[in-house]
Amino acid sequence: MNTMNKRKSMIIDGRPVAIEGEKNILDVIRKAGIDMPTLCYHSNLSTYGACRMCVVEGNRGEIMASCSTPPKAGMEIKTNTPRLQKYRKMVLELMLADHCRECTTCEKNFDCELQTMAMKFGLKDIRFENYSIGDEKAERDNSSYSIVRSPNKCIICGDCVRMCSEIQNVGAIDFAYRGSNVEVTTAFDMPLAETNCVNCGQCAAICPTGALVIKSNVDEVWKDIYDPxxxxxxxxxxxxxxxxxxxxxxxxxxxxxxxxxxxxxxxxxxxxxxxxxxxxxxxxxxxxxxxxxxxxxxxxxxxxxxxxxxxxxxxxxxxxxxxxxxxxxxxxxxxxxxxxxxxxxxxxxxxxxxxxxxxxxxxxxxxxxxxxxxxxxxxxxxxxxxxxxxxxxxxxxxxxxxxxxxxxxxxxxxxxxxxxxxxxxxxxxxxxxxxxxxxxxxxxxxxxxxxxxxxxxxxxxxxxxxxxxxxxxxxxxxxxxxxxxxxxxxxxxxxxxxxxxxxxxxxxxxxxxxxxxxxxxxxxxxxxxxxxxxxxxxxxxxxxxxxxxxxxxxxxxxxxxxxxxxxxxxxxx
Ligand code: SF4
Ligand code: SF4
Ligand code: SF4
CATH class of the missing domain: 3.40.50.1780 (Rossmann fold)
Incomplete structure (x- = not known):
């Protein structure tokens, strides 16, 4: 690599890729035509680095989240190694272990990023017990005219929280509790309809799973169509x-x-x-x-x-x-x-x-x-x-x-x-x-x-x-x-x-x-x-x-x- 390239580029999977003002490695990787998996990165929101699917391996074997690592000239990373594949599968398994897995009846069936990711990584079996079953979080919040919340489908990616506060300045939903009890919920777990939610639906649009979906009124419309x-x-x-x-x-x-x-x-x-x-x-x-x-x-x-x-x-x-x-x-x-x-x-x-x-x-x-x-x-x-x-x-x-x-x-x-x-x-x-x-x-x-x-x-x-x-x-x-x-x-x-x-x-x-x-x-x-x-x-x-x-x-x-x-x-x- 000549001096010029070294100053302005990094090595991704053995190939030099120019750094042109990207704020993180993930954006450089995407520019290189690699569809890096992520469930929590959106360029218009702040970086949260929660899902760990976008991990890459450095040349000393160190593993880092590409969304929260700034690119540096001369940096060398790999995006696809046996270790990374194993790591990503493990992350997916852990997410699914705490996730209601009734995909066929979920509003997001076939349109769910978690489901797509599980398919992409060929996940056939989950080694952990499904501890979302019988979870009190499973109760759906159906109170809003616009949004349905199913907390047991939440993977704590935080996309909705950042959308609601950073873009919409509303803050109707946020993280609550700590450690393994962390949840995305409303203040005092109030029904969404009783909060300051403005019903814009931007949280549901960005949610990668069925945890936040738009309430469907299709059945009522069919009923009227069928009524002579x-x-x-x-x-x-x-x-x-x-x-x-x-x-x-x-x-x-x-x-x-x-x-x-x-x-x-x-x-x-x-x-x-x-x-x-x-x-x-x-x-x-x-x-x-x-x-x-x-x-x-x-x-x-x-x-x-x-x-x-x-x-x-x-x-x-x-x-x-x-x-x-x-x-x-x-x-x-x-x-x-x-x-x-x-x-x-x-x-x-x-x-x-x-x-x-x-x-x-x-x-x-x-x-x-x-x-x-x-x-x-x-x-x-x-x-x-x-x-x-x-x-x-x-x-x-x-x-x-x-x-x-x-x-x-x-x-x-x-x-x-x-x-x-x-x-x-x-x-x-x-x-x-x-x-x-x-x-x-x-x-x-x-x-x-x-x-x-x-x-x-x-x-x-x-x-x-x-x-x-x-x-x-x-x-x-x-x-x-x-x-x-x-x-x-x-x-x-x-x-x-x-x-x-x-x-x-x-x-x-x-x-x-x-x-x-x-x-x-x-x-x-x-x-x-x-x-x-x-x-x-x-x-x-x-x-x-x-x-x-x-x-x-x-x-x-x-x-x-x-x-x-x-x-x-x-x-x-
Ligand atoms: S509700 Fe959806 S967007 Fe919000 S943290 Fe959970 S999975 Fe992510
Ligand atoms: S619908 Fe809009 S205001 Fe309500 S929680 Fe979602 S992003 Fe926030
Ligand atoms: S901008 Fe349009 S789509 Fe968005 S909440 Fe307002 S009326 Fe609805």
Whole structure:
């Protein structure tokens, strides 16, 4: 090895590999094309080094965890030796000894990293007694609308704990007890529903086992589909169309909206609509709320968006002083369900034979399962949205019905809600709500491209945009776009300290927005780039780019959302 190589590279399995700023050996190993096993390393979280699966052997025979060892020039390591294989198998056996092993009935069956790892390492027998049997930890926590906890499937990797505290700033779950009694649990072992959990589902998305899973509502949906007295109406959120394909091995970010409609019709849904249509209503209502706020001179605090239920709960739990500044608009899901129910009620008035309408929302989101039960989201005392299922649950339904998704013929969304603007579709990605609202506020179709390049797009945790509202540039709209609740907390502190001032703040609890929601198929990096590219392409290809130009919303304001009905159906306060 020459001096240059020695200074900048290390030896992995006898081959030199450049060190280019990686913080640990694991990242260098992965760059070298080796799929190093790990159950607890995620580059966006702090390093915990708990699972010990990523161990490597140094040239003096020393064994070290590659995730918590920084690379050094000239360092020599081996990633695959008989000793390491034996060590990893032993670690897996010990994990499985304390693990409920009812794989066939586990929600994570075939999608469990522990199971995959056991298969990869050819584990056929576990030499230790299964001491999870009869364990009091086995009791499931089913209290939350969004998440089910099965502590006896936990391998103490700590991924959820770090996700909940480092990215989401919530800390609803943490380690408790010591030594072999260590557990991941809530404060005082409270049911999750009674904690400050915001239902974002990011812990379940990252959990490598079935210890934290998204609660499934698929059985209730099937029950309604099979009920001849019920008309089952579905709505599909913007971010679902660019993620469902991941479940069926389609290229990441492929827009499968037409296939979703086709598949859902075959599953037995009576009507299938696009939540993006209601997002157009949200844009109009929220932008008008913002303009009225600015006009009134009440601009000391910004108007915060209200479409993310995890953010709403976070604000209520941690910043009740901000609640008055959160928009009064229902989320697009809430608006869509309310409009569907109100129109059906009007159309069926006096018809005793009319079926009962139930709305199923297909969402990228686990917090929506919580939102539909909120008192302030009820419509005339009843749930406006009857069930909220995730993208992954829809894939489960398609599979369980035996539909071959690749063969499903695309179908169009039907009238009377069959048109959505591109502005409504971009709600699925961070910055989309703001971009759509700015289009509406400026109202100039020639500026759509300029708005896209004004700083609203991209995945930075905090984006700031200043938009002149008049040609002279005397009135400037100042906007912040934030995703991830830790980023949100930092922004709130800066606003409250008077360090920054905004007119409008878009908050999405999930980093990157709903395309990376807890209910989306979990692929490495969440395919954010590909999914957002799919969303922006759908916008570009849309015949209607501005919410105000959507003939469906125009017709709704003329025929249904008249007088007090608009506020009653579209606002929660
Ligand atoms: S619940 Fe899941 S993510 Fe959390 S520590 Fe246990 S196995 Fe890891
Ligand atoms: S759902 Fe979100 S807030 Fe709740 S425990 Fe999981 S990561 Fe934390
Ligand atoms: S960002 Fe989207 S997916 Fe995530 S919690 Fe909020 S609404 Fe749900």
């Amino acid at each position: 007295e019920v008309k089952v109406v579905a709505q599909i959120a913007p971010a679902v169309r660019v993620a469902l394909g991941d479940e069926f091995d389609l290229p990441k970010g492929t827009n499968v909206m037409g296939k979703i409609v086709g598949a859902m019709k075959r599953l037995g849904f009576d009507e299938v609509y696009d939540t993006s249509t209601a997002a157009d209503l949200t844009v109009i209502e929220e932008a008008n709320e913002l303009l009225a706020k600015i006009k009134s001179g009440n601009t000391e605090m910004p108007l915060f968006t209200s479409c993310c239920p995890a953010w709403m709960k976070y604000a209520e739990d941690n910043h009740p002083e901000l609640v008055p500044y959160i928009s009064s608009c229902k989320s697009p899901m809430g608006m869509m369900s309310s409009v569907i129910k109100a129109k059906d009620a009007r159309d069926n008035e006096g018809n005793k034979k009319a079926k009962k309408t139930k709305v199923v929302a297909v969402m990228p989101c686990t917090a929506k399962k919580f939102e539909i039960h909120r008192e302030d989201q009820m419509l005339d005392g009843e749930q406006a949205t009857n069930h909220s299922i995730t993208t992954v649950e829809l894939a489960d339904m398609i599979r369980s019905a035996g539909l071959r998704f690749e063969d499903v013929l695309p179908e169009a969304v039907e009238m009377p809600y069959g048109i959505a603007s591109g502005a409504g579709v971009i709600f699925g990605v961070t910055g989309g709500v703001t971009e759509a609202a700015i289009r509406y506020v400026i109202g100039d179709r020639n500026q759509i491209a300029d708005i896209a390049f004004a700083g609203v797009r991209g995945f930075e945790g905090l984006k700031e945009v200043k938009i002149p509202l008049d040609e002279a540039g005397e009135n400037i709209l100042s906007v912040a776009i934030v995703s991830g609740l830790k980023n949100t907390e930092n922004l709130i502190k800066a606003i409250q300290a008077g360090e920054v001032h905004y007119d409008f703040v878009e908050v999405m609890a999930c980093e990157g927005g709903c395309i990376a929601g807890g209910g989306q198929p979990f692929v490495i990096g969440r395919a954010k780039e590909e999914r957002s590219a799919g969303i922006y392409e759908a916008d570009r290809m849309s015949g209607v780019r501005m919410s105000a130009d959507n003939p469906v919303t125009e017709a709704l304001y003329k025929n249904l959302l008249t007088g007090k009905a608009a506020h009653h159906l579209l606002h929660y306060k």
